[in-house]
Amino acid sequence: MSTTTSFLVRKGELATTQLHTATDQPLADGQVRVRIDSFALTSNNITYAAFGDAMSYWQFFPSTEEGWGSIPVWGFASVVQSLHPGVAAGERLYGYWPMSSGAVLSPDRLSPGRFTDAAAHRAELPAVYNQYFRCNADPLYTADTEDVQALLRPLFITSWLIDDFMADNDFFGANTMLLSSASSKTAYGTAFQLHQREGVEVIGLTSAANVAFCESLGCYHRVLSYDALDDIAAATPCVYVDFAGNAGLRNAIHTRFSNLKYSCSIGGTHVEQLAAKGAGKDLAGPRATLFFAPAQIKKRTAEWGADEFGRRMVAAWHHFLASVTDAKNPWLRAEHHHGGEAVQAAYAQVLAGKGDPRIGHVLSLYKQPGGL
Structure with missing residues (x-):
């Protein structure tokens, strides 16, 4: 057996x-x-x-x-x-x-x-x-990119949907996107998409050790370490996209930015902080709202039809893959x-x-x- x-x-x-x-x-x-x-x-x-x-x-x-x-x-x-x-x-x-x-x-x-x-x-x-x-x-499959597909395909689809969700909501009236855990695959996939939008500044937030890596990708307009939030004007109309679930960072951003238009929570990799004080209803500014990719898929499939949804997503994937697998600077x-x-x-x-x-x-x- x-x-x-x-x-x-x-x-x-x-x-x-x-x-x-x-x-x-x-x-x-x-x-x-x-x-x-x-x-x-x-x-x-x-x-x-x-x-x-x-x-x-x-x-x-x-x-x-x-x-x-x-x-x-x-x-x-x-x-x-x-x-x-x-x-x-x-x-x-x-x-x-x-x-x-x-x-x-x-x-x-x-x-x-x-x-x-x-x-x-x-x-x-x-x-x-x-x-x-x-x-x-x-249409997304090629035999020589199985590893990259396994690693990035589901994450990029989420990234693509986050970008689409933001555009669908006119970026909530903001012109600056703050992305935490900027070295993570879902974050830099999102940044890659957002970077193509006119009039939107994409700022990556990461640990000091990963600043150089994030800068090397070319998909962030600026990359700052977590202790450098003061480099961004407090009155900046911005959206926070939280890929880490770090309660302390989320609280700091909600406290500092008086014109925070929307707070979007993607996931929680800081497991020990998921239930930490300051992670939820006591935050200043807008309530942190969990992004659920299947809901945006359902909305766009209804609006565009399944074929058009697939066509747009496949085109975006191939564009992203060309950058990720670039022989001179593979991500x-x-x-x-x-x-x-x-x-x-x-x-x-x-x-x-x-x-x-x-x-x-x-x-x-x-x-x-x-x-x-």
Whole structure:
């Protein structure tokens, strides 16, 4: 019998992890089994874990271990067994997976380019996370950029939607965008989009150690360390886009900027501060509002139609990818981690917020031929 190995974290105690191996159950009619070949691990996945209960992220791939959860990740898988007439063994898929060596899907609503997992426990969850893209007909797929796709594709789609949301709301009357955690992938993807807007200044806020990296990207008009907020005039009409969830920084920005038009919260990588005093209703100025990408997808799909939505997003992705993979100044380099111990070590590093911002972690838990 085959087995599946999963990386699990204790809910509410994210630094505690375990590797759990279970015997695979026989497939039911209509199901497929996939081998998860590779997946990215970024601060975005830490946000999924931090909001696992509040936003139902634990529900996508429920664990049989009480009190433990599987963090959803984005990456690539190959179909190794199929009892569905419309999906062949050997087919390659991109989508949302557990941190595991394999998974079982129930394909439904098949088209040449994608299908939906119709597993009953996912029926009430946001549809955008339940879609699996068939690589042989995916307009965003190229075989030589799988690592970059796993690392940046879901984050860039969020970035693109944040930019669209801001433009859709006339930037809330502001002309300056303040982006925290400016070295993070979702932040610099957002900056890349915003930088193309006329009359909008994009200021990246980051740690002193990452100022030079952020400046090298060329997508920020200015980059400041967190202790240099005084370099921006207090009366500047601005919008704060918070990618870190750092309560102290959020409080400082809300206190300093008297003309803060909107405060947008994207995620929380500062796990220990998510419930800290000053993170919520006691803030000066506008209330910090969580951005939920599926809501903007739903709005724009209704307004533009699915085909036009896809066309615009694909065009933006290719434009972004050209900059990220520029041979003279690549923004990102993939670092591969294979096997349970390597995955645990990479997770600990990402959870701690440490490491070179130019490094992207690509992980795998399945056993390669030869026993690796």
